[in-house]
Amino acid sequence: MHNRDAVFLDELCPKLRVRRWRQSLHIYTGKSCIYCGKPSESIDHILPRARGGLSVTENCVPACLSCNGHKSDADVFDWYRRQRFYDPRRAMAIRAWMDGDLRLALRLLQWAHPQDASLPKPDGGMELSFQPA
Numbered sequence: 001m002h003n004r005d006a007v008f009l010d011e012l013c014p015k016l017r018v019r020r021w022r023q024s025l026h027i028y029t030g031k032s033c034i035y036c037g038k039p040s041e042s043i044d045h046i047l048p049r050a051r052g053g054l055s056v057t058e059n060c061v062p063a064c065l066s067c068n069g070h071k072s073d074a075d076v077f078d079w080y081r082r083q084r085f086y087d088p089r090r091a092m093a094i095r096a097w098m099d100g101d102l103r104l105a106l107r108l109l110q111w112a113h114p115q116d117a118s119l120p121k122p123d124g125g126m127e128l129s130f131q132p133a
Helices: 014-028 065-071 076-081 089-096 102-112
Strands: 042-045 060-063
Touching: 014 042, 014 060, 042 065, 060 065, 065 076, 076 089
Parallel strands: none
Antiparallel strands: 042 060
16 A cells, blocks of 8 residues: 555545644643744634734744733734834734744744743754645
8 A cells, every 4th residue: 555545534534634723833832822822722813814814833832821812803914013012023023924934933933932942943943834725
């Protein structure tokens, strides 16, 4: 049997594939909110779906419920600059994430909180190229 002939569980259950993708986003940032650094509990669309944002890796970031709810459908950088926890390194990480440079985004997040050992190393080999259907 060849690999191309195999049927994978992800193909039979698309919800499982989306769940794994969402979990990988949280793991990639050390289960912390990309905006404030608190534990992430949800996925936020950088460009809100209400404004045409897609559910792709480059547009979805882990966020705490507070940041996700407060940001709502506002422009991410206008909203973020007004927050008391604003950090230019995190803002650069968000921009790098949007541009698809997840390694740079992770380095910037590590720079923002160097004592946080929960973040994986930038060259950890984790690849997030999945885009849910």
